[in-house]
Amino acid sequence: MAAPTLRVCALYPGLMNIYADRGNIAVLRARCEWRGLGFSLESSGLGERLDAERHDLLYIGGGQDRDQILVAEDMVATKREALHAAAARGAVVLAVCGGYQLLGTSYQLGERKLAGVGLVDLWTVREPGPRLIGNCAIEADLGTGPRVIAGFENHGGRTHLGSSERPLGRVLKGHGNNARDGLEGVRRANVIGTYLHGPLLPKNVWLADRLIELALGVELEPLDDTMEDAAHLSARRAAGL
Amino acid sequence: MRTVAGVALARGLRLLVRRLGRGGGTTLPGRVLLRFDRGAIERLGRRLRGGSVVVSATNGKTTTAAMIAGVLERSGRPVVHNRAGSNMHWGVATALLDAGRRPGEIGLFEVDEAWLPAVARALSPRLYLLSNLFRDQLDRYGELELVADRWAEVVAERAHGATLVLNADDPLIADLGREHRDVVYFGVADDSQALPGLQHASDSKHCRRCGHAYAYDAAYLGHLGRYHCPNCGRERPDPQVYAERVELRGMSGSHVELVAPAGRISLDLPLPGLYNVYNALAAAACALELGASLEGVRTGLEGTAAVFGRVETLTVAGRPLSILLVKNPAGANEVLRTLTLEEGSLDLWLALNDGIADGRDVSWVWDADFEVLAGRVRRATCSGMRAEEMALRLKYAGIDGPIAVERDLGRSLDSAVADGDGAPLYALPTYTALLELRDLLADRGLARPWAG
Known part of the structure; x- marks a missing residue:
């Protein structure tokens, strides 16, 4: 049987890329190619339709306020149904930072209320307090036992999960969803959202591999991750862990 | 009275710090002075009979201000200048300790992007030189559009009688001059320098007026280029001072034909890269506006x-060490582009720190196009507080030479220098790593201690 291909779709890569989100795509690509798996990358931007059947992993990153507002309106108008259908058939959705905020039901930005695509039950409010900024580490279990995800968060919004919703992990260091409940991100089946922004997968290649496994339904062979493990420890140390 | 006492105290402190031989004393005296007298910048600024010039940008502030000072001082104009690059308001205050000693003095201050509003309010500058805005230290500055909004407020509120010298090629900057009476634009006018497309880390993609995506007829550097808005018709203003026939010569500099209303000159710039062509254009436009002659420029x-640290070359253990500050994607991309113009395979030493002055968030290394060096690196050594993450970035960029990791700056530099045969070593430190490197080399007698 031919090796499977990871078919990735980057949502709004021209607008939602503020913290070097492409690092995540680069890591997914390299780790597929090093194992002889195929990798393909498409994108879907403003006004473009999304084919629910076409992708194994959908990625959306963070953006400036102005761009995020444009994206929020467009995503509800042109991609909501396809996103729900893709999630229902088990495609992985990884939403980071600003993209994460748009997964839920709403994002209240001062006077303005942005509607989300409602893939998960959560809502976000931009409060007058300081932005939540800094290195961050959480503990998450994606079916292979508890592991650490280390990264950096920088968000003005505070996110609250609905009562039936599960977080991606619990905060070990940093702020997480709202700096109050000790929870970070969201996970419902293969839909994952997190405030650990930008190049999150380079700092946590175990997570990159796990997402590939979930997206393709395969088990991956290990790679020589000496440098990757050292980088992960460096990011953990920066978070004080 | 408070100012007089504060100045005396701060000057004494500066002398003391300099005697101790570390840190140059560019920060502490100004901090003390401002603690003593919050209005010190305003009061001391009034002593500058030639008025003040403020220089701000994400990239190139220190070099551009040094170029302007070079032109003015050669034409005999006394300049008060925060030349050590200490560019928050205490750095400006420290430099002002020397104000008022010579007639006709002109204040020349590079100012941190976030501090520009406060410093401009205190100094009421006669000229604002605003050069570029790129994504940089989002954890400290916040979003780029917000910085641009704050600058627009300053221009609207404070700059009525002042001259604006603006980069026509940066839409965020050029737009600041839209309703201003006295504006000089500078830019590049040579399509041989155009990139195949906008770089990944390009920032200002949407019209400041109507929000529609800009169309680029030529992109020179990040989002700098010749652009227009297909929706509302806004377009890059025609520059009065511009560069034609740009020839980049790798690390050895560039040749430029510079055109200004006063005439045309041929320039051999010792500093490399298109980013330094922009710095030179900015400095030329500013100096001409301040009355310098073309020959003086x-x-x-x-x-x-x-x-x-801005493309300086020293000799360490018999090897030329070229130091190129990298601190954000746009600046790093220009450094990397310059390195690709060098012959043969390269020896690199990179130091990635995450101090407050670097930005605590090191995500940006994934926005810089290290991929352009794939296949061109003989050996890379990564150092600094986040050395391992720098090394990983190189691995995924396809750098195939060996990549060594050693957090300690001194030890890693020694091993990088030792592994080589007299060929140049290119050092790419972030800002606080550059300061450490400077102290390290000064301790070894290889670099001058910081003059302040």
Whole structure:
């Protein structure tokens, strides 16, 4: 049987890329190619339709306020149904930072209320307090036992999960969803959202591999991750862990 | 009275710090002075009979200000200048300790992007030189559009009688001059320098007026280029001072034909890269506006050597060590582009720190196009507080030479220098790593301690 291909779709890569989100795509690509798996990358931007059947992993990153507002309106108008259908058939959705905020039901930005695509039950409010900024580490279990995800968060919004919703992990260091409940991100089946922004997968290649496994339904062979493990420890140390 | 006492105290402190031989004393005296007298910048600024010039940008502030000072000083104009690059308001205050000693003095201050509003309010500058805005230290500055909004407020509120010298090629900057009476634009007018497309880390993609995506007829550097808005018709203003026939010569500099209302000059710039062509254009436009002659501009720009760490070359254990500050994607991309113009395979030493002055968030290394060096690196050594993450970035960029990791700056530099045969070693430190490197080399007698 031919090796499977990871078919990735980057949502709004021209607008939602503020913290070097492409690092995540680069890591997914390299780790597929090093194992002889195929990798393909498409994108879907403003006004473009999304084919629910076409992708194994959908990625959306963070953006400036102005761009995020444009994206929020467009995503509800042109991609909501396809996103729900893709999630229902088990495609992985990884939403980071600003993209994460748009997964839920709403994002209240001062006077303005942005509607989300409602893939998960959560809502976000931009409060007058300081932005939540800094290195961050959480503990998450994606079916292979508890592991650490280390990264950096920088968000003005505070996110609250609905009562039936599960977080991606619990905060070990940093702020997480709202700096109050000790929870970070969201996970419902293969839909994952997190405030650990930008190049999150380079700092946590175990997570990159796990997402590939979930997206393709395969088990991956290990790679020589000496440098990757050292980088992960460096990011953990920066978070004080 | 408070100012007089504060100045005396701060000057004494500066002398003491300099005697101790560390840190140059560019920060502490100003901090003390401002603690003593919050209005010190305003009061001391009034002593500058030639008025003040403020220089701000994400990239190139220190070099551009050094170029302007080079031109003005060569034409005999006394300048008060925060030349060490200490560019928050205490750095400006420290520099002002020397104000008022010579007639006709002009204040020349590079100012941190976030501090520009406060410093401009205190100094009421006669000229604002605003050069570029790129994504940089989002954890400290916040979003780029917000910085641009704050600058627009300053221009609207404070700059009525002042001259604006603006980069026509940066839409975020050019737009600041839209309703201003006295504006000089500078830019590049040579399509041979155009990139195949906008770089990944390009920032200002949407019209400041109507929000529609800009169309680029040529992109020179990040989002700098010749652009227009297909929706509302806004377009890059025609520059009065511009560069034609740009020829980049790798690390050895560039040749530029510079055109200004006063005439045309041929320039051999000692500093490399298109980013330094922009710095030179900015400095030329500013100096001409301040009354310098074209010939004065030429000798000043050709005579401005590297500011420490901005493409300076030293000799360490018999090897040339070229130091190129990298601190954000746009700046790093220009450094990397310059390195690709060098012959043969390269020896690199990179130091990635995450101090407050670097930005605590090191995500940005994934926005810089290290991929352009794939297949071109003989050996890379990564150092600094986040050395391992720098090394990983190189691995995924396809750098195939061996990549060594050693957090300690001194030890890693020694091993990088030792592994080589006299060929140049290119050092790419972030800002606080550059300061450490400077102290390290000064301790070894290889670099001058910081003059302040």
